[in-house]
Amino acid sequence: MLAHRAGRRIRGQPARSRSPAAARRGGKEEVSKRSSGLSCTYSGKMKLHCEVEVICRQLPALGLRNRGRGVRAVLSLCQQTPRSQPRPRVGVETGGPRPACLLISTLKDKRGTRYEQLKENIEQFFTKFVDEGKATVRLKEPPVDIYLSKANSSSLKGFLSAVRLAHQGCDVEAPLSTLTPVKTSEFEKFKTKMVITSKKDYPLSKNFPYSLEHLQTSYCGLSRVDMRMLCLKNLKKLDLSHNHIKKLPATIGDLIHLQELNLNDNHLESFNVALCQSTLQKSLQSLDLSKNKIKALPVQFCQLRELTDLKLDDNELIRFPFKIGQLKNLRFLSAARNKLPFLPSEFKNLSLEYLDLFGNTFEQPEVLPIIMLQAPLTLLESSARTILYNRIPYGSHIIPFHLCQDLDTAKTCVCGRFCLSCFIQGTTTMNLHSVAHTVVLVDNMGGTEAPIISYFCSLTCYVNNSDMLK
Numbered sequence: 001m002l003a004h005r006a007g008r009r010i011r012g013q014p015a016r017s018r019s020p021a022a023a024r025r026g027g028k029e030e031v032s033k034r035s036s037g038l039s040c041t042y043s044g045k046m047k048l049h050c051e052v053e054v055i056c057r058q059l060p061a062l063g064l065r066n067r068g069r070g071v072r073a074v075l076s077l078c079q080q081t082p083r084s085q086p087r088p089r090v091g092v093e094t095g096g097p098r099p100a101c102l103l104i105s106t107l108k109d110k111r112g113t114r115y116e117q118l119k120e121n122i123e124q125f126f127t128k129f130v131d132e133g134k135a136t137v138r139l140k141e142p143p144v145d146i147y148l149s150k151a152n153s154s155s156l157k158g159f160l161s162a163v164r165l166a167h168q169g170c171d172v173e174a175p176l177s178t179l180t181p182v183k184t185s186e187f188e189k190f191k192t193k194m195v196i197t198s199k200k201d202y203p204l205s206k207n208f209p210y211s212l213e214h215l216q217t218s219y220c221g222l223s224r225v226d227m228r229m230l231c232l233k234n235l236k237k238l239d240l241s242h243n244h245i246k247k248l249p250a251t252i253g254d255l256i257h258l259q260e261l262n263l264n265d266n267h268l269e270s271f272n273v274a275l276c277q278s279t280l281q282k283s284l285q286s287l288d289l290s291k292n293k294i295k296a297l298p299v300q301f302c303q304l305r306e307l308t309d310l311k312l313d314d315n316e317l318i319r320f321p322f323k324i325g326q327l328k329n330l331r332f333l334s335a336a337r338n339k340l341p342f343l344p345s346e347f348k349n350l351s352l353e354y355l356d357l358f359g360n361t362f363e364q365p366e367v368l369p370i371i372m373l374q375a376p377l378t379l380l381e382s383s384a385r386t387i388l389y390n391r392i393p394y395g396s397h398i399i400p401f402h403l404c405q406d407l408d409t410a411k412t413c414v415c416g417r418f419c420l421s422c423f424i425q426g427t428t429t430m431n432l433h434s435v436a437h438t439v440v441l442v443d444n445m446g447g448t449e450a451p452i453i454s455y456f457c458s459l460t461c462y463v464n465n466s467d468m469l470k
Helices: 020-024 153-167 186-191 227-231 250-256 299-303 345-348 379-389 400-410 459-464
Strands: 030-035 038-043 047-056 069-079 098-107 113-115 122-126 135-139 144-149 171-173 195-196 214-217 237-239 260-262 286-288 309-311 332-334 352-358 370-372 422-431 436-440 447-455
Touching: 047 153, 069 153, 122 153, 135 153, 153 422, 186 345, 227 250, 299 400, 345 447, 422 459, 447 459
Parallel strands: 195 214, 214 237, 237 260, 260 286, 286 309, 309 332, 332 352, 352 436
Antiparallel strands: 030 038, 030 171, 047 069, 047 144, 069 098, 098 113, 122 135, 135 144, 370 422, 422 447
16 A cells, blocks of 8 residues: 655755645545555545444453444544644644644544654554454554444455554645535435445446445346456345346355345356355355246255255255255254255155145156165275265365265165165155144145155165155
């Protein structure tokens, strides 16, 4: 953020004095540090919109606690003008650097709280999470920590650079208007929710407010996800329903706080594997893929283990993911009006509150099992069973990618062991009330049973558990 924008100054040559007209210009605000004839300059706006929490470090010693939450605020880095001294006239140069102060204004206190004498008064900057819009400035006097969050990361970096220069004794040349009460319109930039339900209202020439946490853009005719949305790092809920989106970009996975994603009524034919392996694994709780053209979900889909609500109605699904039983937090599952012939064996591991599988083309259970046993087991089968049973880590950086795919799609025997391509497959019916508290009838006949596949890793397993196929 440091830049020699004024150009290099040759030693021995006097610097050009600023004309009164140049002094009246407020378009650029510069922080400059002069040392050995070199001008070190920061140019940019000296305001930052974010959430602020001021924490007094002395409170714990007094047995008191801070509130523990931030408030929307406007931070201004401005020129300190003591009440005892008149403000300098326009066009008149003052000798030496002028001290800077930090002004924190909120909607309730527009005049703000001023922290003066930033020069050599900052004990430490904490910037580990600056890319997430978070940072802390620790002051010596008063002994407080100014915690900043939900800021635009690039704006935060620029603002901290300016504060750091002010701490080092730089001259802050900012418009004196920054010392006046902040206008209410400044806080409109803190909009956290935006709903757009028509194409004519969709913003084409300006960006979305960076502070958005809930964005809905429905009936806007979007054929792809707008990349400007992927810069909204605070986004928790994204609703793109009723559009024409055909493909999801992997960069949606960069929205680290995203909890709800609604893609209802689009033209999706698949779900991006990269999303299943992104930060959405830890954040995504609700996913609506209803009314699309999806035929199958990838095996990696079951890595989204924080999912509680999943809607898959009105697609072309011919199967659920093999490992659907790994979605331990799933409570609401709706997959009505698809083409499911049966349920995978791990479906019985779910624990749901609501289940809707109405209108699927469930088949009658096969009378005879499908036998695919081999004796002795192949080296591939034996190795795969050992890796999975002992939970040995694997990946494409260790073994070939196609072997990783085989391991990912391994079947689970009723005994808990695994099998790759050597097994006995049988089909039976399962009462859906065994996995869900509330069940929508499977058909118009009032049934609540559906066919489920069971796998047996050996003939012994099949004989011992053959009763479950009756």
